[in-house]
Amino acid sequence: MDDAADIACAAPVTKERYRDAMAALAAAVNVVTTDGPGGRAGFTATAVCSVTDAPPTLLVCVKRDSSVGEAFRANGALCVNTLAPEHKPLSNLFGGRTPVEERFAAATWRRGPSGAPVLEGALAHFDCRIDRVVDVGTHAVLFCEVVDIGVGEPCEALIYVGRRYDAVPACVGAAG
Ligand SMILES: NC(=O)c1ccc[n+]([C@@H]2O[C@H](COP(=O)([O-])OP(=O)(O)OC[C@H]3O[C@@H](n4cnc5c(N)ncnc54)[C@H](O)[C@@H]3O)[C@@H](O)[C@H]2O)c1
Ligand SMILES: Cc1cc2c(cc1C)N(C[C@H](O)[C@H](O)[C@H](O)COP(=O)(O)O)c1[nH]c(=O)[nH]c(=O)c1N2
Numbered sequence: 001m002d003d004a005a006d007i008a009c010a011a012p013v014t015k016e017r018y019r020d021a022m023a024a025l026a027a028a029v030n031v032v033t034t035d036g037p038g039g040r041a042g043f044t045a046t047a048v049c050s051v052t053d054a055p056p057t058l059l060v061c062v063k064r065d066s067s068v069g070e071a072f073r074a075n076g077a078l079c080v081n082t083l084a085p086e087h088k089p090l091s092n093l094f095g096g097r098t099p100v101e102e103r104f105a106a107a108t109w110r111r112g113p114s115g116a117p118v119l120e121g122a123l124a125h126f127d128c129r130i131d132r133v134v135d136v137g138t139h140a141v142l143f144c145e146v147v148d149i150g151v152g153e154p155c156e157a158l159i160y161v162g163r164r165y166d167a168v169p170a171c172v173g174a175a176g
Contacts, residue, residue: 038074
C-alpha cells in the first residue's frame with residue numbers, strides 16, 4: 001500500500017467536510033447513562049458500535065470536554081439505552097445544555113446491575129462495565145463489557161440521518 005504522503009487529494013478533509021459526509025450515515029440513537037461515586041450523568045450518543053461478541057463488547061465515543069465525560073470515567077460503568085421514536089424529546093434533552101437532573105426527570109428509570117440507570121420502554125439496553133478508555137482527539141473511546149441486556153416491547157427504532165430524526169421498523173426479538 002502507498003504511504004499516506006503519496007495520496008493525492010482534490011480537497012483537504014476539513015472538519016466541515018468530514019461532518020457533512022458523516023451526516024449521510026444513518027445511526028441508532030441512544031441515551032448513555034451512568035451512576036456511582038462520580039455522580040449520575042447521561043448524554044445522547046450515536047457513536048455507539050458493537051466491537052466483539054466474545055467477550056460481548058461495545059464502544060461509546062464521548063466528547064472529552066462535555067459536562068458528563070468525567071462521571072463515566074469515575075464510575076467505570078454505563079448503560080446504553082437504545083431509543084424508540086417516542087423518545088425523540090428525550091434525545092433532545094440529553095443532547096446537551098440541559099442540567100442533568102432535568103434530563104432524568106423526563107423519563108422513568110430503574111437501576112441496572114452496574115448501577116447505571118436503565119430507561120423504562122427502551123428498544124434495548126446494554127448494561128456495561130467500562131473495560132478500557134482510549135483518548136482519540138476530542139473524544140474518549142469507552143470500550144465496555146456488557147454484563148446485562150434487555151430487549152423491550154417497541155417495534156420501531158429512532159434513527160438519526162441527514163441531521164434529522166426518522167423511525168424505522170425494528171422488531172428485535174430474542175435469539176434464544
Ligand atoms: N460523535 C459525536 O460527538 C456526535 C455525533 C452526532 C452528533 N453530535 C453533536 O450533535 C449536534 C448536532 O449534530 P448534527 O449531526 O445535526 O450535525 P453536525 O454537522 O454537527 O454533525 C454531522 C455528523 O458528524 C459527526 N460529528 C458531529 N460532531 C462530531 C464530533 N465532534 N466528533 C465526531 N463526529 C462528529 C456525527 O456523525 C454527526 O451526525 C452537534 O452539536 C454535534 O456535535 C456529536
Ligand atoms: C442526535 C445526537 C447525537 C449525538 C449527540 C447529540 C445529539 C443531539 N452528542 C452530543 C452530546 O449528547 C452532548 O455533547 C452531551 O449531552 C453533553 O453536553 P453537555 O456538555 O452536557 O452540554 C454526542 N456526543 C458525543 O460525545 N458522542 C456522540 O455520539 C453524540 N451523539
